[in-house]
Amino acid sequence: MIQELHQKLITKEISATELARDYLRRIEEKNPVLNAFITVAEKEALKQAEKVDKKIANGDEISLLAGIPVAIKDVIMTEGIKTTAGSKILENYIAPYDATAAKKIKDAGAVILGKNNCDEFAMGSSTENSAFGPTKNPHDLARVPGGTSGGSSCAVAADLSVYSLGTDTGGSVRQPAAFCGVVGLKPTYGSVSRYGLIADASSLDQIGPLTKNVADAKIVFDMIKGKDEKDATSVSLKHKNIKTLKQKDSLAGFKIGIPQEYFIKGIDAEVEIAVREVIEKVRELGAEIIEVSLPYTEYALAVYYIIQPAEASANLARFDGIRYGNRGITRNTTLNYADKLIDVYKKTRAEFLGDEVKRRIMLGTYALSAGYYDAYYKKAGQVRTLIRKDFKKVFDKVDILLTPTTPTPAFKLGEKTNDPLTMYLEDIFTVPANLSGVPAMSLPCSKTKTGLPIGVQLIAPWFNEDALFEVGERLEKSNL
């Protein structure tokens, strides 16, 4: 889609300004119901579009992303534009600088339409934890769009933006992509800079694109990837063992692993049937199907819900009402009065952080506290090593893994909000990729009888995003 729009722009079939206005009009019309955007940056978007139009008029060469309307998840900083992380504590926070990923697409001429709704500080699985109200699933307004990049997946599915930059800590790009019927990529840990991303869990977070199709995911990923001196965990990409397929429509010579642990009891029947059909499809396309096992998968969720809260509890210590954001006391009144610094911290966090964020901070604080560190954080770190070894071993045998993205299609708003553990179980197929750092992508493969999208997940070895694109594009072409 990006390539096609780019062609239309450079042949002057449409102008960047017309394109931006077209998307802004749809946002104005549909966002009051969908709530995919927290902030719409109309003025900035039109200014950027004009700049691109001038370049085109001058006959200058423009980047593939120039003039293409994009939305950005509200945990990624955008200079001069409000960046809330879906939290009351940052409800008036104007980012003082750009995240590297945002800067890269801005420098390429991208037209930023606004900031997408998300679960507060990217903690959740449904976007219901946003302080600014939930986003709706455009396929069924009574259902969630997934989370935490639910505003992003909704915006792309409903044509409110061409693509979006989301973030994936335990499935937050892939699961909403599956729920809304779009493509979502979580790159290899370290391949995209996290500078300017409001940190959730630093050893798990990655910025990734949500797009209409696989070709777009590749275009955006290629634009945002690479080493950044401002993120010490970012690396220059060293592509290893890339198998390039010779025939355009065939998967001959490709070994695709089906991990038995991802077809468990409790998986929705329609989801299982849809994914089994994809397996038959890749077999028809010539791939060799190999049943494999990743025995430590069953512990991944427990490991994740120790490590993520532990890291988040440290990262979110900075939100204390001192240097930026809201502050939870009123001076010169007896109401909510605090006369000691520690009370300012406690009242600020009590008032402006949401339930789920408090829950995770406490869970993480507990897992790191004296007397419990060995039983929780250390144990989880060790099992994480074993989960990673599972992937290492399995990728000696196969080129790529194929699994369902989620155990169920989109669930109803409010269905899981009273039971945090049930909500956590939603992430069961997506967290292993974050724990081990491997890249993974969800793409739409089918729909339920009631019209809800179903996603299939492809998982590749470290730095082999190209394998995801190669297989993904062939699946797309085969009219999945």
Place this chain on the structure above:
Amino acid sequence: MLTKEEVKHIADLARIELSEKETEKYQAQLGKILDYMEKLKQVNTIGTPISDGGMIDLENVWREDEISDRQLVTSDKELISMAPEVENGQVKVESVF
């Protein structure tokens, strides 16, 4: 299972004020989540190192400790002005003790 006192202690460490009702709610919810974590006890991890995160080939990043002529992205003035309370160009807070 967590006791009420443990929940209060964690909230104190986490710098979050909780009401009595919230304490009870989190006691039940956190207890249930921690019960789920019990399954990790089944895994034999003797001699297994702790994972160093999502990266492979983790390397430390070094640079010379010297003053860079690179422009700061944001001025200190601008950053300080973001604080909820500022006086004479400094962030103002309540007394520590």
